[in-house]
Amino acid sequence: MDFALSDEQQMIVDTVRRFVENELYPHEALVEKLDEVPDELARQVRAKAIAAGLYAANMPEALGGAGLDNVSMALMERELGRASFALQMLVARPSNILQACSAAQAQVYLLPAIRGERHxxxxxxxxxxxxxxxxxxxxxxxxxxxxxxxxxxxxxxxxxxxxxxxxxxxxxxxxxxxxxxxxxxxxxxxxxxxxxxxxxxxxxxxxxxxxxxxxxxxxxxxxxxxxxxxxxKGFALMGDWLGASRLTVAATSVGRARRVLEMSTEWAATRQQFGQPIGQFQGTGFKLADMATELEAAELLTLQAAWKLDHGRMTDQDAAMAKLFASEALARITDHAVQIFGGMGLMSELPVERFWRDARVERIWDGTSEIQRHIIARSLLRPHGA
Structure with missing residues (x-):
């Protein structure tokens, strides 16, 4: 069992991380204030993503995409997930369902979506x-x-x-x-x-x-x-898409949780109370320990499901477990972060309150936590005829 990234995968992680930090982070406050991504900014981000080879990375090379495998896509989604959702979605990954297009439909919908001409x-x-x-x-x-x-x-x-x-x-x-x-x-x-x-x-x-x-x-x-x-036959197409989308939610949750943990750790190491960093107090240090442990578990579940998908072995239960645990871990991690930051964690001056708010939807869309638990329980009971 090898958990090391290949050289290509590490390059993907490094490239996407730089793109996120240089091209997306600087615009987060503006988007949060406006509740909009200005059209010109959207065009610039898309153009830079295309130039960097990050656009339509989930699509086959033969169609003009990057042709990344599912583990590499999960790593990419993880890094994009660190940024504001409105901005990271400009680095488009067209819906996998579009690969069901006929030859004629591909010319009008699939290929223009891969080129960034249609969305x-x-x-x-x-x-x-x-x-x-x-x-x-x-x-x-x-x-x-x-x-x-x-x-x-x-x-x-x-x-x-x-x-x-x-x-x-x-x-x-x-x-x-x-x-x-x-x-x-x-x-x-x-x-x-x-x-x-x-x-x-x-x-x-x-x-x-x-x-x-x-x-x-x-x-x-x-x-x-x-x-x-x-x-x-659309329900079958829908089922194919939902598995991949649940992995996306899981990977995005992992990336955002990683950013939150990094910010919380830095705050706990530098914020002084009673003559010492607050991270040295057990109440804060144990929160950081729990956050880090849950994050590692969420990432392993997500990458394991992606690996299984690459090998034709991923089940609905695998995707459901990854989505369920990663999204709920993100909720707990962002809540701990607000507590660590104290009153400042609720102020719009810092992004912590945004991470906390944004985390809430991950347990609802692409299948609620209750639906994921239903899928998992059904998978366990089915072999027993229940």
Missing amino acids: DCLAMTEPDAGSDVRSMQTRAVRDGEHYVISGTKHFISHADSADFIILFAATGVEETPRGSKKLITAFLVDKDTPGLEVRRGPACVSHRGYHQCELFFDQCRVPSAQRLGEED
Whole structure:
């Protein structure tokens, strides 16, 4: 069992770390203040990411991406996760689902996304269908060479800055032992399609500058040529994407937790009370010890799952464990950090309160902690017939 990084992986870590520190950190305060990434800044960051070879690193080399394996991608996501989410997402990793594009679709959607010319978002969640995605109400009805789509999506990340939407909609119903379930189909929908309206959603406490939106489809006609994959087979595509996205959340959580631990350690080593650094008091030192231990465990779970994915061995349980533990460890680590910083930990003058706020969403999106526990428990019970 070799835990050492290869020379190439270490180079990736060093390159991404420098990019994050030099190109992203300096703009975090501005984005936090504005709750926006100015358009010109977004263009500059994307251009620099492309020039540095960091853009679309998750896509195959044959398509113009960097073709990184899953462990290398987890390392990259870990380093990007140290920065403000609104900024690090400008170093785009187009959705893996786009690799299901047909040859014709690839020319319009996949390849432009890899080149940084177009940007995607994914629309799955609805007001009454969050974790239970197969209860979604948005419908796509076949009408000749088109599908007519009606319904509402919400909590759709960065739809305001996307050019097209990877949409999941119900196209039928099947009977299962647990009752009727929707059959799901995926579509590629251009944002300027008549009958589609995109609105900014309510303000969110986490990740300022990275907005969630609401999508309204009113008899929106989408050509059948823009169906992604087979009709009624979108749930399988969705499942493929969720595993990779849960690893991304885990790796991002690890990176952010590492930055928080570094800041907390420096503060505890330099902040003086009662004539000595506060880190020498057991109440503070034990917090740092717990933070460091949880961080190492979260990183090992995440990299192990990524390694298994590279070897075709990752299960839903592996991804769920990594996402569950890393996101919850981040919550505990950021909470400890606020306590270590004391009153200053809650002041906007320092980024600690931002890390604390931002950490909250990681236990909700891409599958709540409760869903991850359900996946893990089901995996344990299934071999016993339960």
